Amino acid sequence: MDMLFLAEVALAGLGAGALYALTGVAFVLIYKATRVVNLAIGEILMLGGYAFLGFAAGLGLSPWIALPLAIAAGGVFGWVVERSLIRPMLGENPISVFMVTIGLGSILAGAVQLAWGADPLRLPEFLPGTPIFIGDAYLAPKVAFGFAAAAVVIGLFLALFRFSRGGVALKATAADQGAAYSVGIDVPRVFSIAWILACATAAGAGVLVGAIGGISPTMGVFGLSVLVVVIIGGLDSLAGALVGGLLIGLVEALAGTFLGGEFKLVVTFALLLVLLMVRPYGLFGTHEIERL
Amino acid sequence: MAGTALLDVNNVEVVYNRTVQVLRGLSLRVPEGEIVALLGSNGAGKSTLLKAVSNLLSLEDGDVTAGAIRFRGDDIASLTPHGLVRRGLFHVMEGRRIFEDLTVEENLTAATFALTGRDGASPDFDLVYSYFPRLHERRKGLAGYLSGGEQQMLAIGRALIARPSLILLDEPSLGLAPKLVEEIFGIIARINAEQRVSMLLVEQNAAVAFAVASYGYILEMGKVVIDGPVEKLMRDQDVREFYLGLGGAGAERSYRDIKHYKRRKRWLS
Ligand SMILES: Nc1ncnc2c1ncn2[C@@H]1O[C@H](COP(=O)(O)OP(=O)(O)OP(=O)(O)O)[C@@H](O)[C@H]1O
Ligand SMILES: [Mg+2]
Numbered sequence: 001m002d003m004l005f006l007a008e009v010a011l012a013g014l015g016a017g018a019l020y021a022l023t024g025v026a027f028v029l030i031y032k033a034t035r036v037v038n039l040a041i042g043e044i045l046m047l048g049g050y051a052f053l054g055f056a057a058g059l060g061l062s063p064w065i066a067l068p069l070a071i072a073a074g075g076v077f078g079w080v081v082e083r084s085l086i087r088p089m090l091g092e093n094p095i096s097v098f099m100v101t102i103g104l105g106s107i108l109a110g111a112v113q114l115a116w117g118a119d120p121l122r123l124p125e126f127l128p129g130t131p132i133f134i135g136d137a138y139l140a141p142k143v144a145f146g147f148a149a150a151a152v153v154i155g156l157f158l159a160l161f162r163f164s165r166g167g168v169a170l171k172a173t174a175a176d177q178g179a180a181y182s183v184g185i186d187v188p189r190v191f192s193i194a195w196i197l198a199c200a201t202a203a204g205a206g207v208l209v210g211a212i213g214g215i216s217p218t219m220g221v222f223g224l225s226v227l228v229v230v231i232i233g234g235l236d237s238l239a240g241a242l243v244g245g246l247l248i249g250l251v252e253a254l255a256g257t258f259l260g261g262e263f264k265l266v267v268t269f270a271l272l273l274v275l276l277m278v279r280p281y282g283l284f285g286t287h288e289i290e291r292l
Numbered sequence: 293m294a295g296t297a298l299l300d301v302n303n304v305e306v307v308y309n310r311t312v313q314v315l316r317g318l319s320l321r322v323p324e325g326e327i328v329a330l331l332g333s334n335g336a337g338k339s340t341l342l343k344a345v346s347n348l349l350s351l352e353d354g355d356v357t358a359g360a361i362r363f364r365g366d367d368i369a370s371l372t373p374h375g376l377v378r379r380g381l382f383h384v385m386e387g388r389r390i391f392e393d394l395t396v397e398e399n400l401t402a403a404t405f406a407l408t409g410r411d412g413a414s415p416d417f418d419l420v421y422s423y424f425p426r427l428h429e430r431r432k433g434l435a436g437y438l439s440g441g442e443q444q445m446l447a448i449g450r451a452l453i454a455r456p457s458l459i460l461l462d463e464p465s466l467g468l469a470p471k472l473v474e475e476i477f478g479i480i481a482r483i484n485a486e487q488r489v490s491m492l493l494v495e496q497n498a499a500v501a502f503a504v505a506s507y508g509y510i511l512e513m514g515k516v517v518i519d520g521p522v523e524k525l526m527r528d529q530d531v532r533e534f535y536l537g538l539g540g541a542g543a544e545r546s547y548r549d550i551k552h553y554k555r556r557k558r559w560l561s
């Protein structure tokens with residue numbers, strides 16, 4: 001076996017895994033705060049990619065202005081969804097809320113297709129193009145940039161979570177909503193902020209994913225891999241999303257290269273099954289994964 | 293009990309799940325500066341009343357269907373639970389409800405949200421540690437690893453951070469050894485006197501509640517059946533028999549130290 005080739009595959013896998021991890025963090029934020037399994041996360045990611053296209057190509061803005069705008073659009077979208085769809089349903093059967101997010105996902109995919117058509121589109125080039133070598137191994141520059149951006153954002157989230165007062169409010173709300181209210185935490189506000197941050201993050205991840213592989217109305221399936229990532233990491237663990245994301249990225253890349261693309265999903269799901277048998281809460285989770 | 297009451301509960305009825313009525317026309321008052329005890333057997337509705345007062349009832353599908361609850365003269369019906377905390381009404385819930393995965397310090401930090409919107413109020417962690425030095429020793433440790441007594445101290449410590457004018461305390465003696473009960477109630481009496489915090493104290497342990505309280509209510513089936521100044525309740529034959537577990541004469545000798553503190557406090561104020 002050629003070690004250099006293996007290293008290049010692994011690097012590409014970790015690059016993809018970082019984006020899984022980033023989107024996984026978004027998923028976990030929402031689950032922690034509101035206990036909602038948000039299956040629309042892949043479509044919200046897609047929305048970020050199209051919003052970027054709209055701002056950059058449609059309105060002709062510089063990509064470096066379109067990027068923050070796309071992220072902000074994701075945040076606004078999260079705020080609206082939480083207030084109008086999710087909050088009225090809190091306390092209801094988790095399956096109903098779960099179904100609402102599935103519905104939201106298909107509406108988004110349909111709307112995007114109406115507006116931009118069904119064909120895959122390329123995003124305007126804006127990431128650096130100089131090839132990157134780690135040792136002798138080649139790494140696509142866009143993938144490296146995606147990895148670095150994801151690492152910074154995840155690091156920021158972990159630090160906020162660990163050291164800020166807002167992090168304490170989120171952890172308290174996640175642990176015991178009644179007790180969180182009883183110490184003066186504005187619990188509904190925690191819900192809002194979690195959705196805003198999570199959807200903004202997913203939208204940002206969508207721009208990165210789109211910059212690497214293009215965008216299409218079906219790119220929401222990215223969310224399926226993210227679902228596997230967070231189930232493996234533990235639905236309520238940020239660190240779990242990080243480790244799970246890198247792991248799945250790596251496994252998919254190796255399986256795709258050495259077994260063939262059609263084996264990617266099989267291997268991922270086999271891994272998921274084995275892990276759930278050993279650790280039903282995921283690697284780092286504390287909560288039993290809801291039976292849906 | 294003349295004068296203005298900090299808390300005024302008037303003829304309140306509470307229904308859970310739109311079907312089960314638990315409180316049936318309950319009235320009580322907590323005057324400024326006092327500790328008022330609320331006693332009653334299991335299932336009488338004591339915790340339900342506290343949840344109605346702190347507006348946490350809505351989280352459990354309970355509704356106040358009649359009557360009114362006023363805190364500092366304002367009807368609480370239109371206030372959010374966190375809004376009430378920020379106005380100075382703090383509920384130390386039954387079973388302590390500390391955040392086990394957070395450190396002791398983070399538990400106190402969580403309570404600093406109670407100070408939101410209050411100008412000039414900065415959180416005073418040292419005040420908590422001065423009442424509960426053991427919390428200071430364990431401030432970096434996870435709250436879940438604290439002993440039951442220390443967890444109760446943390447629950448009360450969170451209330452202190454919030455600088456409330458009224459604390460609702462739900463069974464602080466629950467599951468604690470007698471020695472520890474005495475220690476914690478001694479501190480409760482001190483907090484009442486030194487921080488000028490009024491309290492509505494729910495207890496199963498009537499003897500220790502009477503040691504710190506000035507007035508008491510006894511609840512049965514969601515209604516007040518007896519109330520009066522503690523001295524009077526302690527002479528009441530039924531109360532002695534059913535709540536203090538004293539058949540005949542025999543004066544209650546326990547909790548002498550706390551009582552001593554209570555007398556001193558009267559003399560102070
Ligand atoms: N969330 C709820 N839904 C339905 N019924 C409830 C709920 N909470 C309490 N109850 C019922 O209301 C009644 C009073 O309960 P509550 O907890 O107020 O009693 P308590 O006086 O605090 O008792 P204890 O001393 O055991 O704590 C009980 O019969 C209980 O079963
Ligand atoms: Mg109770």
